[in-house]
Amino acid sequence: MTIQDIIILSKKIGVGIAVFLIPTLIISSGLWATQVYLTDKHSPKVASEAAHKKPCEAPTRAQSNN
């Protein structure tokens, strides 16, 4: 192995890491964002249940955000 071989090998590993990181970051951040966004938000099912409750039982905007 020469210095030139080690440079080529390092460049090859660099390309491999980039090709690994792009999909891993896109998918992981997408799944994380899905969980965070939907946890914080009332789902349509919950919203429709709330609509059938009496006004005094329905959660306020402030409560629903907790």
Place this chain on the structure above:
Amino acid sequence: MEKEKKLKIAKNLLASVFIYALPVVLMFLWLYATGQKPWEEAFATPQINTSTEWLQPIVAIFNHLNTWGLTALVLLLGVAEFALGLYDRRWDTNEKILDTACFIIPKLILAPITAYFGLKFLPYALPELQNIFAWVPFWWGFAIIAVADDLTQYWYHRLHHEVPFLWRFHRTHHSAPYMGMAMAGRQNIIYTFFFSQIYVTATMVYLGLGFPALFVRVIKSTITTLAHSSIKWDKPFYEISFLKPIGWVLERLISTPATHHAHHADTADDGIGNYKGNFGNMFFLWDLIFGTGIISRKYPKSYGIKTYQQEEWYAQLAWPIFKSKIEGNELAATGPEVNKAEFAL
């Protein structure tokens, strides 16, 4: 770099980001519309069980994939190929040693490396994130892994054809003047050890998508092995009338012997061979999306590389650690980086 080339790279990158994100976005919309929050429910890793007797061998392959399932398939195909005489007399001692070494060595070395990556490195680098996405429903996980794994392999593969300094790491896969199931694993070991998609999938398994990943691995390995096989199982789909519509979908969706053999052809001048394209492994769809696919429904007359000099098996297996003694050869110490006649660009 030319402006046109830069624009093409930017377009391909944007399209890839969109495709990687697509199954996640669709899952988000589905969860949003149905109001489900699977992370709030108790979930358990599903098991494959069946009481139907005739399904038992298939279930066994899925359940024992990592021990003998895929090896059994490859060996079974290998026996069929030999029985049908599909290797002719082109499988000489040098090729035999190389193909056998490529079949065995990754199983002995790659498995411990990926195990170390998944069981030691990731828990160290990403503590507390283990199984964080285990809530992802099975079929969405399957779609996410299938796209992530195979699109990553498409780009890893394509870059080794289009970036000059990467070509010699992939040349071994194209040097054989024949096609067969052994070709699926015939790779330079450094190309195999740095397969990006292996580490993408290993990371997803660590994050909780292990069960869908198992299914993707079985299906992908089966399709990839069958696409390299010299048994032309796709031929009836092009010749029998009632099978033609299925064939039309099949050849666009997955790699078949016709489309993948074209990638291993030694010439692109006959309108059949396409070694400058048809890069897809499990899905052929990527070649259609990124404009690198050619469907001819025909099989090349000859395979390999025109400039192949039967380089020593050890040089093909582990270049640049071991080099060829053939003067002027690409794998020799003083050889050229790439022979323009066999390169994709």
